Amino acid sequence: MKKFGLLVSSVLLTGALAACSNDSNSEDKALDENKLVIGVTAGPHEQIVEVAKEVAAKDGLEIVIKPFSDYILPNTALAEGDLDANSYQHEPFLNTFNEDHGTDLVPVGKTILNPMGVYSNKYKSMDELPDGATFGLPNDPTNGARALFILEENGLIKIKEDKRETASIYDIEENPKNLKFIELEAAQIPKQLSEVDAAAINTNFALSAGINPKEDSILLESSNSPYVNYIVVRAENKEDPTIQKFVKAYQSEEVKQFIEEEFQGSVLPSWDE
Template sequence: MPALSLSRRAALGAFAAAMLIKNANAQSNTTLRIGIMSGEDEDIWRIVSTNASKSGLTLKIVTFSDYSTPNQALSEGDLDANAFQHGPFLKAQSEANGFKITPVGNTYFAPMGLYSHRWKSLQDLPPNASIGVPNDPSNEGRALLLLQTLGILKISSSAGLLPTALDITDNPRNISIRELDAGVVGRALTDLDAAVVNTEWAQKAGIDTIKERIGEETLQNNPYVCFIATNAKDASAAWVKPLVSAYQQPNTRQALLDVYHGAIVPAWT
């Protein structure tokens, strides 16, 4: 076989180098489908998407209008990750549906609040008042535990993080608990004395989350911090850390404070 000329070898070397660069770029440019709740969170994820692009990630944001489907979509492979839930909610859904989904990085803490159009404080809340709570297991449990923390009623210690109205052991004010869909309970506030509402649904319902709040959770030792989640098999994928890092940036922190007007707290250090 005749020897290659210097020019020919140089050309082949340049071609090989170009192919290596092309393959490296192809591997670093990853498109991810991320499930989030529609609304204000879309503004947050536009910033996260810009951050992620600097690490070679292209984010395709898929929005949902209810809590019941994002984990199903993730489990079935229609999403690569989602970002909308806290631990007790994921635990309840996983036990009910057999999901193998795991948290990979904290996002924010959305304090669940007790709101009222009629009453200015807890002390004003009358006997026999009606209080709305979300009816899905984790959020109803969270709401009832908040009412216990606020001294309105007491819950059986055996109920853990998922109590229902049947676990109420002491109700001195004879409060009536109204179980409603999480997306409805805030809009029903005009027909109730008060309601425990997730922050995002409160804002969508037009509730003033500062002026109409008569009770609220605190972040310290709170199990309800939200996070980015993936299928367990993807938890160590090369794109996970860059995705989490794209969220946990100073510009995202500021956007959370601006978009949610202080009603949501960034949950990473």
């Protein structure tokens, strides 16, 4: 019995030490000092991070870019540890994602504003839209609300006062033109533009489809929009020096100059605002 008791005690002690060792490793949150994996959506975000990558390389930091074609996977991959950071989203979208998925992702640096635009293959202005016109908007809650805010800001609809931050098509209390809203996947709206009278399209998807927001939109989001984009990381890496090095590279004069020359006002650097 004594030998058995000693054996059990030894096993328990070994297990406890192993647990302590695992706990210690799990608390080691530091990232690689010389390399980061950054998730982006295809289009402007990818192009801009390519420039930031060149700037970071001068400071001894290697950036590996992982492009995505939707808005959910870059956050999922970040939360699961497949990415060290991502650069593609505004804070309202991030807040909604955290709430819906129980994640703790945080913004660490401003990047750009992609002003959402309204486009039409049939009409040259919002005034031309007929009564009962069909209007396409993104089907994700945050960007759908953003599209509705643009319409409200320009007097086309009125949203219920208590639904400002979470507005959906069901929260419209005034719709003088009787617009018929059709919710579509954001990435597919440029391809479906001919099927509706007008639609709200995110800038990255517009540019990818050869649509210039500044020249082709019939309505463009104002510059005082709250939908500025951010570099986002897991909360435990918020103060990581490697992340801060990447933020510095992104918010450099070289990147700002690239944005201004490449996008001609369709994409705006926002970290100096």
